[in-house]
Amino acid sequence: MLKKQETANTGRASRPFLVLSMTIAAIVLTACTKKQAQELGPDPDGGDEPVTVTNVSYNNFAKALLEAKCSSCHAPGRGASAKWTFSGYSSVKDNSAKINNAVLVIKSMPIGGSLTAKEIELLDAWIKRNTPEN
Secondary structure (H helix, E strand, O other), X not given: OHHHHHHHHHHHXXXXXXXXXXXXXXXXHHOOOHHHHHHHOOOOOOOOOOOOOOOOOHHHHHHHHHHHHOHHHHOOOOHHHHOOOOXXXXXXXXXXXXXHHHHHHOOOOOOOOOOOHHHHHHHHHHHHOOOOOO
16 A cells, blocks of 8 residues: 555656656747847847848848858868958958858858858848948
């Protein structure tokens, strides 16, 4: 009889843990990443206007894209910094032809990753607009 009661109590004690675990799992699986929130959200500079091919700029799109997709290899002191070093707008502006060729023409970058169709469209538009900063 004692053994039966211990088993019943153990089952009750683990039920809240199971419910909590399932709730956390559901939240984690349905939550969006920071990157997804940036892509879906408004202009990071505080404007409510969505980024389009007609208003794309370094500050509202390219900076975040390059930080997310390029800086892990092309930051100062990193392995690919000999080919190009991402160190802000000037470095991007001065190397926009090289970036265009590697990312949009040859499609050899980013290594180990890819760009979405929207990212490609906006990057192409930004370069065609002569890489405006704002």
